[in-house]
Amino acid sequence: MLTTEGPDQYFSEEHVAMRAAMRKFVAAEITPNIEAWEEAGRVPRETYRKAGEIGLIGVSYPEELGGLGGDPFMAIAVNEEICRCGSGGVVAALGSHAISMPLVVAHGTEEQKRKFVAPVVAGEKIAALAVTEPGGGSDVAALRCRAVRDGDHYVVNGEKTFITSGVEADVLTVAVRTSDDAGAGGISFLIVEGDTPGLQRTALKKMGWHASDTGHLVFDNVRVPAENLLGAEGRGFMAAMLNFNNERLMIAVQAYIMAEVCFQEALSWARDRQAFGKPISQHQVIRHKLVDMAARIDAAKTLVYDIVWRHARKLDPINVHVARTSMAKVTATAAMKFCADEAVQILGGMGYMRGTASERIYREVKVLTIGGGTDEVMKNLAAAQMGI
Secondary structure (H helix, E strand, C coil): CCCCCCCCCCCCHHHHHHHHHHHHHHHHHHHHHHHHHHHHCCCCHHHHHHHHHHCCCCCCCCHHHCCCCCCHHHHHHHHHHHHCCCCHHHHHHHHHHHHCHHHHHHHCCHHHHHHHHHHHHCCCCCEEEECCECCECCCHHHCCCEEEEECCEEEEEEEEEEEECCCCCCEEEEEEECCCCCHHHHEEEEEEECCCCCEEEEECCCCCCCCCCEEEEEEEEEEEEHHHEECCCCCHHHHHHHHHHHHHHHHHHHHHHHHHHHHHHHHHHHHHCEECCEEHHHCHHHHHHHHHHHHHHHHHHHHHHHHHHHHHCCCCCHHHHHHHHHHHHHHHHHHHHHHHHHHHHHHHHHHHCCCCHHHHHHHHHHHHHHCCCCHHHHHHHHHHHHCC
16 A cells, blocks of 8 residues: 555554554464454454453553543554454454443543443443434434333343354443433433343344354333433433434444555555466556555545544534534445445455455445444435535
């Protein structure tokens, strides 16, 4: 690729050192095990503990909770390196905390942070976010899972689906309706422990992301201590919206790195594969494909870096930041889709075989154009923020 990996305007020496440590960890602990984890349908808990020890899980969390207190570009460096393993399932499994626990850090009490966040950061527990329901995902204001106050507990009834780490999770941050108010005003978050009676969990089978579990959850008169209410009752909608924004940026990071993995595999194959008397990388049509791939990756990565850099300096109003983040997700996932398709084409028959990163990523493309907000939702959101 055209970009360098040394210190620059985005990444300091500390960032570069962390990147090197994470690359070494991924090469030793993750990449060799992907096929086995895909077959098992899960990442072993021991890997979470190892990820916690090296700081992979805690990179963005406060030091008082066992994290590293890293800035946004430290988080990007770490996320880029884990994504280089080429398995979205592994990334989703080890990263499900990143869409669940930030809500607790931002809105929770000190006791909630100590009890729920610290063990997740250490890799001792697995966390999941439960928002999506059978009747809808991005339309959070329409959710129906109900929590009714009963003394010092809430009684929760309803369903959640497509929940990443939903089966394995020890701690779930669950969006519920706590009042009869229609729309956003009645939304709250509860922290639900995975072994709570009445919580039923079923694993779902998927096109891709085989190394992560995805669950369907049923809450049947689940009693949750009122002290597990996250923040103020009825104030969960805005918290969810802000959480979505960071999730979408990290999806964009995952997408352009997965695209880069496809590019690197296709380039290596093209240099080795002989056809008509020379490596296929010397044929003009293949060279053009590779350049087209590199251009899309560079555009997506540059857009994400600029968005994060400007946001850290408060250079853009929130509507501009939200609009550009939405566009970054669409741009990056489109790059991933294009590069996965072209890589499989360049690899030919080998690209259709299980065992290549490009084949795996090809199957995983669609989930990133859906999860965190579909392309269509992202474009509508960007348009609204732009006043279109």
